[in-house]
Structures are given as structure tokens and as C-alpha cells.
Amino acid sequence: MTDADAVPDTEPREEEPTPLDLDEAAELTSRIIDNVERVIVGQPDAIEHILVTLFARGNLLLEDVPGVGKTMLARAVATSLDCSFNRVQFTPDLLPSDVTGVSVFNEKTREFEFQPGPVFGNVVLGDEINRAPPKTQAALLEVMSEQQVTVDGETYPVPDPFIVIATQNDVEPGRTYELPVAEVDRFTKKIRLGYPDEAEETELLGRLTGKHPIESLDPVASVEDVRRARETVAGVTVREPVRSYITRLAGYTRDHARLGVSPRGAIALVRTSQVRAVFEGRDYVIPDDVQTEAPTVWGHRVRTDTDVDGTAIVERALEEVAVE
CATH class of the missing domain: 1.10.8.80 (Magnesium chelatase subunit I, C-Terminal domain)
Incomplete structure (x- = not known):
């Protein structure tokens, strides 16, 4: 994000976009899935789950073992949508303000100014969310349900559309924290990727012998396309x-x-x-x-x-x- 993009938009949201036709919405979905599959091998259902969650105005929890492509899947979807993508690496010492942002005193203006955290993005990846304590995880509760952040009594809307895609590691229970029930309930879907089969893994290895395909991935849809698809769903x-x-x-x-x-x-x-x-x-x-x-x-x-x-x-x- 640029410095200009980093400042939360406190102006009223623009008028509701015009819904896509059903055929247009179906074509949009196919276009995004095909593009993401240039990076992610053998996971059309997982890609579809993310799009269902996004169009349903929700959030997604990805639970699986390390190394199966959870983070890359989120990046590929964000890139395909030409939208802002922010990543938060959850760790035991992460503070709530590291996620939402903090008010900082400006010596020149003699006033406090809000410095937004990484949650101000269209697609926010909470990587290994269960490595942070419940207090830090709770920083996502408001934004996941209301698409806004309140700091020092001031409320700031996050970009529209907005989705949290969180990953959690399920193989190190002694080094992680259980997600609070209130947070789990805010995830619209929870899915697992699983290991690729032999043919898929062979194809994956062939794709990664040179540059990673994410480096050449281009957007195939806009933020406005997502907003219009959401209006189609609402109807x-x-x-x-x-x-x-x-x-x-x-x-x-x-x-x-x-x-x-x-x-x-x-x-x-x-x-x-x-x-x-x-x-x-x-x-x-x-x-x-x-x-x-x-x-x-x-x-x-x-x-x-x-x-x-x-x-x-x-x-x-x-x-x-x-x-x-």
C-alpha cells in the first residue's frame, strides 16, 4: 500500500454498485478460478470456497499442516482480484495494536493521529493465527463482524470489499493457543487443503523449477467486480x-x-x-x-x-x- 492508501477512509461509502447478471457472475468466478490455478495445483474446490466466502461477505479459516500452500492460495486470490493484500504473521509477542493500528502523537500538529495497522486491506491474511494469545486474536473480533476498527473511541471503516483469511497450524498443539469460540463463530467457513495426489505434486514440482508462477500472475478482476457480484448474491x-x-x-x-x-x-x-x-x-x-x-x-x-x-x-x- 502507498502512504495515501494507508490512511483509513472515513468518508461515507459510495452508492451500491450495479449487480452483475447471473451469466456475468458465473464467468467472473470461472475467470478467477482459472487464474489462481496457474499458481495453485489441484485445489479448485478450495479456491471456490474462498470465492463463496468473499461474495458472502465473510471470513475464511484454513487449517492444515505446514507447507501445503495456504499462504500462497490467499496471495494468488488477492492478486487475481487486483486488490490490496496485507499479511499479519501471528506470534506469541504480537500486540493487538500491531494488528489494528495505534494513535501516535504528532509533535508538529500537537494532536494524535491514527496509524492504521495491516488489517486495513481488502484481503488480510492472518498467518498461523493460533500462535498469538487470545488477547491479540480478539483484535480481529470487531473488524471480522462489522468491517470497522475502533481505537481510542474513534471508528475507522476498513476497505470494501474485506475478508480475513486466517491459517492455523494443527500439528503443534503445545505451542499454539486455541481460538476463542467467539472468534471461530466469525469465520464463515473452515476448510482444509490436504496433500496433493501424485500427479498434482509432480505438476507442482515442474512449475517451480524456475521462477514462482505468483511472480507473473496478473489480475483478472477488479474490486468493483467483487462489489457487483456481492450485489448479485444479495438479490x-x-x-x-x-x-x-x-x-x-x-x-x-x-x-x-x-x-x-x-x-x-x-x-x-x-x-x-x-x-x-x-x-x-x-x-x-x-x-x-x-x-x-x-x-x-x-x-x-x-x-x-x-x-x-x-x-x-x-x-x-x-x-x-x-x-x-
């Missing part, structure tokens, strides 16, 4: 039977787990189902959209008293709750 119809179906699914998780899906989680499923409908070329949501999105949207929100994974509860709900 997708979610009829009462579908809303009732989501409510019954949420109720099932609350009845069969220590901590079920929150109303925020239900809203997230509605929004991601709207995106899924757009990807399928429809301006209305059907139960199939809900069933496709539910595992990655709800699995991390459900907690049990046993070792049963939350995703298993969600899948059981999908099997046992009837579509009416």
Missing part, C-alpha cells in the same frame, strides 16, 4: 421453506451437541447458499445449495463433549432433518 431469493429448513437444521445441532449453531451461523449458511445458487446460474436458493454449503459453514461451530467432530453432527442433521 438471490431465499423462500420461507428454505429458511425454515435451515432453522430446523440449526435446531438439530443445538439438540445434539454441547454447542450448536448460532444465529450468526444460520445467517452465514443463508448467504453462502445464495452464492452457491449464483454459481449454479439461479436467482433463488434450493435445499441442494444448503446441503452443499452446510458442512464447511457449520462444522467448526459445533462443539461436543466427546471426540465427535462437529462436521459429523452437521452431516447427521442433513441426513435426518427432512426437506419440507
Whole structure:
């Protein structure tokens, strides 16, 4: 970012953009996925999950072992969208102000001036977020849900569109901190990348014998394209039977787990189902959209008293709750 870009925009947001047509939205999605796949091999579903989250105005949690491409995936998506990308390396000594920014006294003006932190970007990568203590992780709570930061009583909006893509390492539990439930609930989706298969890894090694492909990656979409796609999603119809179906699914998780899906989680499923409908070329949501999105949207929100994974509860709900 330039110095000018670093100053938070406190002016009123511009008027809502014109929605894309369904065909335009589908073409935009395909264009971005194809471009990211120039860098990321064998992960079309993961790329799609990020776009679903972005168009649903949410945040994404990537959990996996080191070295499978989590950070590079986030960078490739940001580059493809021609938007600002900031990275925060979470460490045990990281302070909340290192994330959000801090007010600094200006000797010339004799006034405090806000110096924005790295959270002021379109795509913000929180790398290895669980290496920082809960106090620092909590610095993201407001911005993840309200797209704004409050420092010393002053509120500053972050750029629009905005998404936090956080990664966490799941192989060193003794050296990391568990994410607070309130923070986990603010992640629209949680996904894993997994290892590539033999053919994919062979292709990956061939691509990286010279310069890294991220160095030659060009944008294929603009920030305005994302805003227009979001307006398309917002116009997708979610009829009462579908809303009732989501409510019954949420109720099932609350009845069969220590901590079920929150109303925020239900809203997230509605929004991601709207995106899924757009990807399928429809301006209305059907139960199939809900069933496709539910595992990655709800699995991390459900907690049990046993070792049963939350995703298993969600899948059981999908099997046992009837579509009416």
C-alpha cells in the first residue's frame, strides 16, 4: 500500500454498485478460478470456497499442516482480484495494536493521529493465527463482524470489499493457543487443503523449477467486480421453506451437541447458499445449495463433549432433518 492508501477512509461509502447478471457472475468466478490455478495445483474446490466466502461477505479459516500452500492460495486470490493484500504473521509477542493500528502523537500538529495497522486491506491474511494469545486474536473480533476498527473511541471503516483469511497450524498443539469460540463463530467457513495426489505434486514440482508462477500472475478482476457480484448474491431469493429448513437444521445441532449453531451461523449458511445458487446460474436458493454449503459453514461451530467432530453432527442433521 502507498502512504495515501494507508490512511483509513472515513468518508461515507459510495452508492451500491450495479449487480452483475447471473451469466456475468458465473464467468467472473470461472475467470478467477482459472487464474489462481496457474499458481495453485489441484485445489479448485478450495479456491471456490474462498470465492463463496468473499461474495458472502465473510471470513475464511484454513487449517492444515505446514507447507501445503495456504499462504500462497490467499496471495494468488488477492492478486487475481487486483486488490490490496496485507499479511499479519501471528506470534506469541504480537500486540493487538500491531494488528489494528495505534494513535501516535504528532509533535508538529500537537494532536494524535491514527496509524492504521495491516488489517486495513481488502484481503488480510492472518498467518498461523493460533500462535498469538487470545488477547491479540480478539483484535480481529470487531473488524471480522462489522468491517470497522475502533481505537481510542474513534471508528475507522476498513476497505470494501474485506475478508480475513486466517491459517492455523494443527500439528503443534503445545505451542499454539486455541481460538476463542467467539472468534471461530466469525469465520464463515473452515476448510482444509490436504496433500496433493501424485500427479498434482509432480505438476507442482515442474512449475517451480524456475521462477514462482505468483511472480507473473496478473489480475483478472477488479474490486468493483467483487462489489457487483456481492450485489448479485444479495438479490438471490431465499423462500420461507428454505429458511425454515435451515432453522430446523440449526435446531438439530443445538439438540445434539454441547454447542450448536448460532444465529450468526444460520445467517452465514443463508448467504453462502445464495452464492452457491449464483454459481449454479439461479436467482433463488434450493435445499441442494444448503446441503452443499452446510458442512464447511457449520462444522467448526459445533462443539461436543466427546471426540465427535462437529462436521459429523452437521452431516447427521442433513441426513435426518427432512426437506419440507
